[in-house]
Amino acid sequence: xxxxxxxxxxxxxxxxxxxxxxxxxxxDKSDKPKYYCLVEFPYPSGDGLHxxxxxxxxxIDILARKRRLQGYNVLYPIGFDAFGLPSENxxxxxxxxxxITTQKNIETFTRQLKAxxxxxxWSRVIETTDPKYYKWTQWIFLQMYKxxxxxxxKIPINWCLSCKIGLANEEVVGGVCERCGGIxxxxxxxxxxxxxxxxxxxxxxxxxxVDYLEKIKTSQINWIGKSEGVNFKEKVKDLDIEFEVYxxxxxxxxxxxxxxxxxxxxxxxxxxxxxxxxxxxxxFVKKIKDQKAENRFELENELxxxxxxxxxxxxxxxxxxxxxxxxxxxxxxxxxxVNCSAHDxxxxxxxxxxxxxLKIALLPKDKKLAEKVKNLEVxxxxxxxxxxxxxxxxxxxxxxxxxxxxxxxxxxxxxxPQVNYKLRxxxxxRQRYWGEPIPMVFCQNCKETGASPDGWVPVAxxxxxxxLPDVKKYEPTDNGxxxxxxxxxxxxxxxxxxxxxxxxxxxxxxxxxxxxxxxxRYIDPKNDKHLADSKKMEYxxxxxxxxxxxxxxxxxxxxxxxxxxxxxDIGAVPKNCGSEPYQKRTAHGMILGEGGVKMSKSKGNxxxxxxxxxxxxADTLRVYEMFMxxxxxxxxxxxxxxxxxxRFIEKVWTIYxxxxxxxxxxxxxxxxxxxxxIKKISQDIETQNYNTAxxxxxxxxxxxxxxxxxxxxxxxxxxxxxxxFAPHITEELWEQLGYKKSIxxxxxxxxxxALIKEEEVELVVQVNGKFRxxxxxxxxxxxxxxxxxxxxxxxxxxxxEGKVVKNIIFVPGRLINFVI
RNA sequence: GUCAGAGUGGUGAAAUUGGUAUACACGCUAGCCUUAGGAGCUAGUGCCGCAAGGCAUGAGGGUUCGAGUCCCUCCUCUGACACCA
Numbered sequence: 001x002x003x004x005x006x007x008x009x010x011x012x013x014x015x016x017x018x019x020x021x022x023x024x025x026x027x028d029k030s031d032k033p034k035y036y037c038l039v040e041f042p043y044p045s046g047d048g049l050h051x052x053x054x055x056x057x058x059x060i061d062i063l064a065r066k067r068r069l070q071g072y073n074v075l076y077p078i079g080f081d082a083f084g085l086p087s088e089n090x091x092x093x094x095x096x097x098x099x100i101t102t103q104k105n106i107e108t109f110t111r112q113l114k115a116x117x118x119x120x121x122w123s124r125v126i127e128t129t130d131p132k133y134y135k136w137t138q139w140i141f142l143q144m145y146k147x148x149x150x151x152x153x154k155i156p157i158n159w160c161l162s163c164k165i166g167l168a169n170e171e172v173v174g175g176v177c178e179r180c181g182g183i184x185x186x187x188x189x190x191x192x193x194x195x196x197x198x199x200x201x202x203x204x205x206x207x208x209x210v211d212y213l214e215k216i217k218t219s220q221i222n223w224i225g226k227s228e229g230v231n232f233k234e235k236v237k238d239l240d241i242e243f244e245v246y247x248x249x250x251x252x253x254x255x256x257x258x259x260x261x262x263x264x265x266x267x268x269x270x271x272x273x274x275x276x277x278x279x280x281x282x283x284f285v286k287k288i289k290d291q292k293a294e295n296r297f298e299l300e301n302e303l304x305x306x307x308x309x310x311x312x313x314x315x316x317x318x319x320x321x322x323x324x325x326x327x328x329x330x331x332x333x334x335x336x337x338v339n340c341s342a343h344d345x346x347x348x349x350x351x352x353x354x355x356x357x358l359k360i361a362l363l364p365k366d367k368k369l370a371e372k373v374k375n376l377e378v379x380x381x382x383x384x385x386x387x388x389x390x391x392x393x394x395x396x397x398x399x400x401x402x403x404x405x406x407x408x409x410x411x412x413x414x415x416x417p418q419v420n421y422k423l424r425x426x427x428x429x430r431q432r433y434w435g436e437p438i439p440m441v442f443c444q445n446c447k448e449t450g451a452s453p454d455g456w457v458p459v460a461x462x463x464x465x466x467x468l469p470d471v472k473k474y475e476p477t478d479n480g481x482x483x484x485x486x487x488x489x490x491x492x493x494x495x496x497x498x499x500x501x502x503x504x505x506x507x508x509x510x511x512x513x514x515x516x517x518x519x520x521r522y523i524d525p526k527n528d529k530h531l532a533d534s535k536k537m538e539y540x541x542x543x544x545x546x547x548x549x550x551x552x553x554x555x556x557x558x559x560x561x562x563x564x565x566x567x568x569d570i571g572a573v574p575k576n577c578g579s580e581p582y583q584k585r586t587a588h589g590m591i592l593g594e595g596g597v598k599m600s601k602s603k604g605n606x607x608x609x610x611x612x613x614x615x616x617x618a619d620t621l622r623v624y625e626m627f628m629x630x631x632x633x634x635x636x637x638x639x640x641x642x643x644x645x646x647r648f649i650e651k652v653w654t655i656y657x658x659x660x661x662x663x664x665x666x667x668x669x670x671x672x673x674x675x676x677x678i679k680k681i682s683q684d685i686e687t688q689n690y691n692t693a694x695x696x697x698x699x700x701x702x703x704x705x706x707x708x709x710x711x712x713x714x715x716x717x718x719x720x721x722x723x724x725f726a727p728h729i730t731e732e733l734w735e736q737l738g739y740k741k742s743i744x745x746x747x748x749x750x751x752x753x754a755l756i757k758e759e760e761v762e763l764v765v766q767v768n769g770k771f772r773x774x775x776x777x778x779x780x781x782x783x784x785x786x787x788x789x790x791x792x793x794x795x796x797x798x799x800x801e802g803k804v805v806k807n808i809i810f811v812p813g814r815l816i817n818f819v820i
Numbered sequence: 821g822u823c824a825g826a827g828u829g830g831u832g833a834a835a836u837u838g839g840u841a842u843a844c845a846c847g848c849u850a851g852c853c854u855u856a857g858g859a860g861c862u863a864g865u866g867c868c869g870c871a872a873g874g875c876a877u878g879a880g881g882g883u884u885c886g887a888g889u890c891c892c893u894c895c896u897c898u899g900a901c902a903c904c905a
Contacts, residue, residue, distance in 0.1 A: 215824060222823055225904070248905060260905090303903095328903045338905050345821095346903070422904060550899080616858095627845075629832055633825095634898080638832065643858055644845050692834070695844035702844090764840050769886035771840050809885050815839055819885045 005653040007617030011728040015117055023744055024064075024119040026075035028536055035072040036540050037064050038519055038582075040548035040556070041079040041126075043511075044105035045086055049112040050599070051607045051625070051637065052591045058622045058725075059588065059631060059690060060547050061118045065724035066685055068119075069748035075540060076119055077522035079126035080106050084511045088434035091474045098434045098474070102129055112610060117618045117727050119744075124525045128436075128514030133521065135465035136531040137513050138439040140563065141428075142458050143570055145440070149195040150428070152456060159187035159480075186264070189480070191429040192438055192507060196562045200224050200421045202579075203561055211584040213632070216553050223554040225422025230406060232339065232415035234259075237311040237320055241270060246334030246418060250409060251401045254389040255341040255361030257319070258351065259312050260305065260326035262336040263288040268308070268325055277309040281325060288327050303328055303350045312339075315414055318359075326350060334420055348379045361388055362398055426559065428509060431482045433474050435508030437466045443495035443502040451497055456505075460496040466504070482506040515556055516563040519543050519581060520573065531567075534574050541577035550587040550632075557585065586688060589633040591625070596636040607637050619726035620646045626690035626725060645694075649729060651701055652722065656733045661709040671755055673703050674714050678751035681721045690725075697722055712737075717749045764815040765790045767799040783810040790816050 018024060039060050042053060057078075064076040080102075087098040087105075106127065113120065126133055144150040196203075204224055207217045229248035235241070247253065261268060263285040272278045284306040305326040312321040321339065328346055329338055340347035342358040351358050362385030363370045372378045387393050387401045390408065409415050429438065439459035447455030459466055469490045471483045484506040485491060495502035517531065523540045524532035548557070564581035567573045592598055593605030600606065612621045624645040629635040654660075677700045684693035700718060704710050710718075715737065723730035723743050734743040758779060763786060765773045773795040777786060787808060790796050800818060807819040 218824065219900070227904070246905075330903060333904050340905080344905060347905075554900080635832070638846070640846055641832065695834075698844055766886070774840070807885060811839060817885055
């Protein structure tokens, strides 16, 4: 009678074993080399674990388990990023305190994660909502403030009408609020800002020192959007107004003929005041603003503008530029004012529409085309265009002229070089309850005495954390203040500087605040003196391998690199940890619902991991998620595919439970394939080709069954290389083989390169590149010998008969090709 | 529109990185077994063709002895960002 495969019993047994033996707790002191691998910690939502979570966690678990077998001291921690809107919105709806909901959700997540058999170090769990944790989140804010990186500014922000909070540019998706999908309008509001732009250059440059997927580097670079150009100094004719105009391609400055200004620009009002243009321009500005507010603004459709009646006193002496208000100009990029020439498609279209005269700076080499361009018949902007002015650079191409023209502009004091970034400083204030309070107070007295020019005073470090008080209502107040503003007993406090009455900042931090630095806290999660002990950081930091979603590339990943760099700069992170937090960053693809659409409750296509674990087992779920397709690609869930993997797991069970005999003598074919498989699995784990790794394991299992017997070495190796993927069943079978010590404490097998050297290889014979036959030869056979053997083949001869062989291509170990 | 990525059987996908296209799985077909099954076993399964053989990696061109892989043009999808001067 065969032993039945009972995944429930086996998985519960080994999960308990790992937990009681503390097998995966990382040691802070060890002779072994360290390895720190990390996955993005989850937000514990009320929906429970998504099947997407195990994809990333299993992948890095495989790595962690392999590294342990390879002799590393591995840190693979987990925690919860628990501040956030869903809990707060739930509290608004139900009146249940977010901390209660959060604790409940964390319990669910913990149970679900443990059921997956992921080798997390559960002794280091952190929660961003724990005051002992956010004490240090607040501490980091104070350091930023003290180093001039946190400042309060009244700036136009994205205001979500329904959430009643300010959003970072990065959080507005398609003109609407990323969280609620509500209308976003521009509103002026005092906000705490973090000066990430100060780090922009380093955030680009240091990408050279890390091993990130190329597409991650590219999207960070594009997000930061560094652009080097020139700021021209200009003056409005007949008015005492000066301003600057940014141009990222200043080579063509002598062709500029008009100037456009953003409708929202404060200067617009000054330009038109008291003139006949006042009324129509105001109406136009209002129209555009309204369109933008209602999100009806489609740029591609409409280029609209209106003349202000004013001119720029042209510094280049080529005629004054009329100033137009144009719908397509952004108020918050560059200076909000742009000089236009015929070399930008939009400017060209705009000028055509309103019959504004244009000049040409670049002419193509092609004479016919040059004539058309000159007559303004066609739009032209090419890198190999020839510059016409200024005279001393005439004949240079656009890209070659760039540097000399910039120097020329500087020399003639027409403007100065200016670097602009697409990246904005980070709006760090939220008018919300469920976040870390910003540890600042406002003191009128200190403002008056000048102790603090703007009245803002940091809370003393010894008074951290500033704990989040209980409130009765969780809604933001009607004027947009955080619900904290209504708790006067909390708001009214003493100024840490003068001791006089002061008021607390009632804004809280965004949900990225806690995830900026969490990987440092795992190193020393219970430290109450520092965010983490220096010695421990020196040992563990930086993270060796960090995996997460592609969607976090430009927000979380960039923000946390910035915060880490800052902490490193001020010495809060030891110098020898290096200036980058993550040595390697990879990204996993999403798991979609069946049919390739996103899983969502409303579509009813959500797969519950609990159910899969209960019915088919964690090992099956893990192996399936690794097998389903390329790791970095979005893949639809396939219920039938899971069953295929379950069959494989059962097959493995059968092999070790009477299906295959363990015999003393080694089987040559099997030893060969086993060694090849060790090599493949070892490589595939490093390159994240988990799907082909699983397929290799299946091929080996099929081979073992086909042969019907295996020696003990093969029996052991197979379990060892399968164990990172399917840890429970392999532990059980390992024990069945008679071993007392867990398979998690063994050594990762080495392949024997002598054994994977083939004694005979199959060589392909081609005629004119077409496959005709294959012949078996020894690997070091000579070309002459192969040619003779190939010509002996009838199939080949058929094609060679009566033909002249012009050439023979011979690739050792691969093929011979007759060219006739 | 910009940037990035991708198009291979009925499906998810492999392809030693320029060298036998379709590994491994799912599904399907036939047979066996079973009281029954998300069960098991055996054989088959890219397309056309009785066969010999021919044709197939989004379309078209090119480089090469040889292209899924490299180059050019185009088409289609996916994701991110929205007027970035």
